[in-house]
Amino acid sequence: xxxxxxxxxxxxxxxxxxxxxxxxxxxxxxxxxxxxxxxxxxxxxxxxxxxxxxxxxxxxxxxxxxxxxxxxxxxxxxxxxxxxxxxxxxxxxxxxxxxxxxxxxxxxxxxxxxxxxxxxxxxxxxxxxxxxxxxxxxxxxxxxxxxxxxxxxxxxxxxxxxxxxxxxxxxxxxxxxxxxxxxxxxxxxxxxxxxxxxxxxxxxxxxxxxxxxxxxxxxxxxxxxxxxxxxxxxxxxxxxxxxxxxxxxxxxxxxxxxxxxxxxxxxxxxxxxxxxxxxxxxxxxxxxxxxxxxxxxxxxxxxxxxxxxxxxxxxxxxxxxxxxxxxxxxxxxxxxxxxxxxxxxxxxxxxxxxxxxxxxxxxxxxxxxxxxxxxxxxxxxxxxxxxxxxxxxxxxxxxxxxxxxxxxxx
Amino acid sequence: xxxxxxxxxxxxxxxxxxxxxxxxxxxxxxxxxxxxxxxxxxxxxxxxxxxxxxxxxxxxxxxxxxxxxxxxxxxxxxxxxxxxxxxxxxxxxxxxxxxxxxxxxxxxxxxxxxxxxxxxxxxxxxxxxxxxxxxxxxxxxxxxxxxxxxxxxxxxxxxxxxxxxxxxxxxxxxxxxxxxxxxxxxxxxxxxxxxxxxxxxxxxxxxxxxxxxxxxxxxxxxxxxxxxxxxxxxxxxxxxxxxxxxxxxx
Amino acid sequence: xxxxxxxxxxxxxxxxxxxxxxxxxxxxxxxxxxxxxxxxxxxxxxxxxxxxxxxxxxxxxxxxxxxxxxxxxxxxxxxxxxxxxxxxxxxxxxxxxxxxxxxxxxxxxxxxxxxxxxxxxxxxxxxxxxxxxxxxxxxxxxxxxxxxxxxxxxxxxxxxxxxxxxxxxxxxxxxxxxxxxxxxxxxxxxxxxxxxxxxxxxxxxxxxxxxxxxxxxxxxxxxxxxxxxxxxxxxxxxxxxxxxxxxxxxxxxxxxxxxxxxxxxxxxxxxxxxxxxxxxxxxxxxxxxxxxxxxxxxxxxxxxxxxxxxxxxxxx
Numbered sequence: 001x002x003x004x005x006x007x008x009x010x011x012x013x014x015x016x017x018x019x020x021x022x023x024x025x026x027x028x029x030x031x032x033x034x035x036x037x038x039x040x041x042x043x044x045x046x047x048x049x050x051x052x053x054x055x056x057x058x059x060x061x062x063x064x065x066x067x068x069x070x071x072x073x074x075x076x077x078x079x080x081x082x083x084x085x086x087x088x089x090x091x092x093x094x095x096x097x098x099x100x101x102x103x104x105x106x107x108x109x110x111x112x113x114x115x116x117x118x119x120x121x122x123x124x125x126x127x128x129x130x131x132x133x134x135x136x137x138x139x140x141x142x143x144x145x146x147x148x149x150x151x152x153x154x155x156x157x158x159x160x161x162x163x164x165x166x167x168x169x170x171x172x173x174x175x176x177x178x179x180x181x182x183x184x185x186x187x188x189x190x191x192x193x194x195x196x197x198x199x200x201x202x203x204x205x206x207x208x209x210x211x212x213x214x215x216x217x218x219x220x221x222x223x224x225x226x227x228x229x230x231x232x233x234x235x236x237x238x239x240x241x242x243x244x245x246x247x248x249x250x251x252x253x254x255x256x257x258x259x260x261x262x263x264x265x266x267x268x269x270x271x272x273x274x275x276x277x278x279x280x281x282x283x284x285x286x287x288x289x290x291x292x293x294x295x296x297x298x299x300x301x302x303x304x305x306x307x308x309x310x311x312x313x314x315x316x317x318x319x320x321x322x323x324x325x326x327x328x329x330x331x332x333x334x335x336x337x338x339x340x341x342x343x344x345x346x347x348x349x350x351x352x353x354x355x356x357x358x359x360x361x362x363x364x365x366x367x368x369x370x371x372x373x374x375x376x377x378x379x380x381x382x383x384x385x386x387x388x389x390x391x392x393x394x395x396x397x398x399x400x401x402x403x404x405x406x407x408x409x410x
Numbered sequence: 411x412x413x414x415x416x417x418x419x420x421x422x423x424x425x426x427x428x429x430x431x432x433x434x435x436x437x438x439x440x441x442x443x444x445x446x447x448x449x450x451x452x453x454x455x456x457x458x459x460x461x462x463x464x465x466x467x468x469x470x471x472x473x474x475x476x477x478x479x480x481x482x483x484x485x486x487x488x489x490x491x492x493x494x495x496x497x498x499x500x501x502x503x504x505x506x507x508x509x510x511x512x513x514x515x516x517x518x519x520x521x522x523x524x525x526x527x528x529x530x531x532x533x534x535x536x537x538x539x540x541x542x543x544x545x546x547x548x549x550x551x552x553x554x555x556x557x558x559x560x561x562x563x564x565x566x567x568x569x570x571x572x573x574x575x576x577x578x579x580x581x582x583x584x585x586x587x588x589x590x591x592x593x594x595x596x597x598x599x600x601x602x603x604x605x606x607x608x609x610x611x612x613x614x615x616x617x618x619x620x621x622x623x624x625x626x627x628x629x630x631x632x633x634x635x636x637x638x639x640x641x642x643x644x645x646x647x648x649x650x651x652x653x654x655x656x657x658x659x660x
Numbered sequence: 661x662x663x664x665x666x667x668x669x670x671x672x673x674x675x676x677x678x679x680x681x682x683x684x685x686x687x688x689x690x691x692x693x694x695x696x697x698x699x700x701x702x703x704x705x706x707x708x709x710x711x712x713x714x715x716x717x718x719x720x721x722x723x724x725x726x727x728x729x730x731x732x733x734x735x736x737x738x739x740x741x742x743x744x745x746x747x748x749x750x751x752x753x754x755x756x757x758x759x760x761x762x763x764x765x766x767x768x769x770x771x772x773x774x775x776x777x778x779x780x781x782x783x784x785x786x787x788x789x790x791x792x793x794x795x796x797x798x799x800x801x802x803x804x805x806x807x808x809x810x811x812x813x814x815x816x817x818x819x820x821x822x823x824x825x826x827x828x829x830x831x832x833x834x835x836x837x838x839x840x841x842x843x844x845x846x847x848x849x850x851x852x853x854x855x856x857x858x859x860x861x862x863x864x865x866x867x868x869x870x871x872x873x874x875x876x877x878x879x880x881x882x883x884x885x886x887x888x889x890x891x892x893x894x895x896x897x898x899x900x901x902x903x904x905x906x907x908x909x910x911x912x913x914x915x916x917x918x919x920x921x922x923x924x925x926x927x928x929x930x931x932x933x934x935x936x937x938x939x940x941x942x943x944x945x946x947x948x949x950x951x952x953x954x955x956x957x958x959x960x961x962x963x964x965x966x967x968x969x970x971x972x973x974x975x976x
Contacts, residue, residue, distance in 0.1 A: 056752050058759075108964045115696060116967055118755060119891045123959035126884050130953040135941040188514045189523040191503075195511045198500035204482040205460065205492060206569065207515030216521055246884070250763065257756060262502070290771055293764035300757045301742065304749050352771060 017171040021164055030163045034235045036275045037170040038228050041177045043255040043267035045224035051261035052185060053217040054197030056118045058249055059125025060225055065244020066101050067094030067226025071233035075147030087152040087160060091173050091230035098226020102219045110214035129245035144240030170231050177227055182264060184220055193217040258299050260306025269307050287348060317401040325401050329394040336386035343380040413438045413607055414577060419468035421458055428454050430631035441608045443622035451631045452611045453495060456581050460492045461485040487515060491575035495582045497562045501555030505546050508554050508565055510537040512572035543602055544568040560591040567598060577607040584614060663794035668917035674802050676909025677809035681864040682886045683901040685857030691833045691896040692853050695751055698758035701883030702765035703858040707731045707865025708874045709773055712780040720783035728862035735858025739851045770876045782870035805867050829853060888959040894969030903970060908955050915954055921946025
């Protein structure tokens with residue numbers, strides 16, 4: 001029974017992964033799912049470093065990219081029948097390469113955490129990204145390398161011609177990788193990673209070399225990043241220098257941070273949010289990267305524990321059965337906040353657009369007339385005022401819901 | 411044979427000599443206190459023994475091992491545990507995990523990433539025992555960083571003793587505590603060091619004379635006296651060092 | 661040969677001094693707050709863009725004065741309302757914040773100025789060869805860059821070591837609490853130093869914009885190299901940053917100007933390899949080709965063998 005209770009969430013996760021294509025099955029939706037799958041594994045692996053091990057890396061894409069490159073080269077080898085195995089194992093190839101790279105680089109970079117580690121990761125990331133443009137025969141230069149996933153032996157008649165077939169393969173790998181990354185947190189090595197993150201000096205006095213503990217987390221993170229790279233290779237059938245450079249490293253940092261470091265589910269949330277933003281928002285606005293930047297900075301400043309942390313903040317109120325008292329105050333502040341955001345977006349879009357009218361939320365805004373601007377600014381200021389008016393009430397409600405009752409019941 | 415033996419241990423920071431030739435033998439099962447004025451080098455001596463600093467000169471022998479200039483984790487694995495003057499815990503982990511982490515190495519888990527902690531019954535039971543000893547079992551799910559000061563000190567002790575080390579070194583275990591808290595802490599220290607070797611730095615003389623079998627007095631990096639509590643109390647040199655008016659040999 | 665060497669040296673000097681203008685601000689900010697400002701090069705980029713916009717209406721020289729001022733005020737603003745807020749959450753959060761800021765500034769620059777390259781020109785007044793050597797001309801603008809960098813450094817040096825405010829700043833860097841107890845407004849000093857540091861980056865942007873082209877990627881191009889410099893020089897060491905700046909500037913300049921490569925080395929050893937070998941890229945590698953990765957190679961080596969940097973003391 002206890003086992004069943006513990007596994008409920010995992011069974012739900014697996015089911016969610018499996019039934020997802022039944023609801024939205026357009027080509028766009030499937031392609032988004034595949035991106036999500038890759039992003040989830042990658043972001044979770046990043047969290048092993050930063051969230052659990054306290055190592056801020058600016059070069060995590062190296063393991064993702066190297067895994068991906070080797071995976072594409074393996075696809076080519078399968079195509080030319082140098083090797084013969086089913087492509088379902090390609091992510092594992094990526095993982096092993098990620099692991100080997102991490103063993104090599106981790107052997108000297110995990111000596112210190114903090115700024116020194118961050119700088120080494122940055123330096124190595126830049127070094128490998130720049131080298132990839134020099135070693136053209138392996139990395140393919142600016143164009144990258146491409147392969148074909150359909151040449152391997154078919155698996156029960158499936159030849160992986162279609163993206164949805166790749167999705168199910170990816171979903172399987174995502175599930176396995178998630179389970180193993182979770183289990184890692186439940187082992188002595190995983191716990192000591194937390195301990196070293198919190199206090200490396202003290203960890204040394206209970207028998208552990210902080211460096212060795214970091215090294216193990218680092219290798220595990222490299223392994224799973226490589227698996228994500230292998231999934232990328234399978235999905236897109238090509239890979240370029242861009243997939244191992246600083247931009248990709250930065251994106252995974254954004255995902256993990258926005259989702260919430262320190263919570264296992266955080267990076268999953270972040271990966272889903274960012275992939276959705278990436279695929280959907282970019283259709284509507286050229287400015288989506290700007291919005292992403294703003295979202296990220298606001299997260300760092302106001303929600304240091306990310307979205308998952310924001311949800312977890314309500315745990316106390318929920319346990320005390322007081323969550324409903326927050327509903328009305330949230331609504332009162334949330335609606336003006338939403339209007340403020342929407343009107344600010346309108347202002348940004350109006351100043352950026354080159355056409356005559358801006359189609360926005362079913363409205364046709366004309367950036368050429370002053371009146372449009374005045375009205376939008378008035379709406380924005382009014383909602384800002386409304387937020388200031390309602391915020392004290394929200395704060396009071398929050399404190400009431402979280403206040404420790406007089407008789408402390410733990 | 412002494413369990414811990416320091417021979418002519420010296421430590422320089424740059425040109426300043428902080429520890430100036432310390433010789434000290436600590437017997438198995440002894441409760442030893444190191445006292446001395448501020449800046450005498452008591453904490454430095456602790457850091458030298460536990461491996462945080464390397465010695466400039468001399469040897470430190472723990473059981474049959476020479477441990478000077480070994481890393482803290484090697485020394486800790488040999489069975490020497492310590493606490494810190496400034497609370498030194500794992501603030502973001504909960505109390506239970508704080509204690510359990512200290513048990514991994516002594517229970518032989520090393521760097522294992524294949525043992526699931528939920529299934530290690532013996533380990534978890536031992537963790538609960540330690541929590542009970544230090545009186546924190548009802549706080550075990552709290553993040554350690556959110557505990558009250560005295561509770562953090564108790565946890566600090568818990569981490570130090572959890573491993574079951576033969577030698578336990580406590581650096582000012584009751585510093586900053588109220589009188590009643592300190593009394594509780596002393597009871598706790600007595601209980602958990604039963605049958606073990608204890609080395610302790612402490613400023614509160616009532617506690618030192620209460621707990622210790624033998625006391626060393628460290629002044630300016632040298633041990634000027636090492637004797638039973640009643641003799642130390644009567645020793646004129648010690649009194650002078652503490653009162654500090656006249657030169658010792660005047 | 662000699663002419664190549666002399667011009668490579670001069671160009672390396674120009675780059676090195678420019679890099680130091682960024683690195684000095686970054687180092688000051690690091691010693692003060694203990695955090696590397698990832699967005700430092702973004703302020704450099706902002707300097708170039710502001711100067712470009714100002715120069716369209718009022719000419720280059722007005723831009724040279726006002727663009728750094730605007731950048732400095734912006735920097736102070738970021739410190740006051742952004743960094744100070746994140747400060748309590750620790751160094752990792754601060755580093756992540758400045759990383760996000762760099763990301764945002766790049767996007768904001770594209771929003772205001774568009775994704776293309778801007779035609780930011782050096783002033784006509786300096787559009788002449790300073791001197792001609794071995795038939796090659798050395799542009800006066802580059803001479804001007806050297807001159808202005810050195811002037812600023814001397815000014816900064818005197819400000820830090822001779823003036824009252826400079827001494828308070830130095831004290832505030834090492835002993836902020838003591839200085840606060842003496843009745844000085846330490847947060848204000850921090851904000852001021854952050855502002856001055858970013859303004860210096862702004863100056864670098866203003867004078868580098870016309871030479872290194874003004875485009876939204878210019879921060880990324882220089883940013884990581886400046887990081888490399890402060891780390892190689894030793895975090896928090898101004899002298900170290902100076903040496904490292906010149907070292908990297910000259911190293912890259914020589915590497916680009918040289919025309920040797922692995923093939924020459926192999927010839928010298930009398931070895932030869934087939935052209936279609938899988939490792940052929942390794943055999944045909946040349947020094948100019950690997951010039952861009954030299955700083956990072958140096959960084960990794962320094963961090964492995966001397967983690968404190970050339971002249972650094974602090975490790976974290």
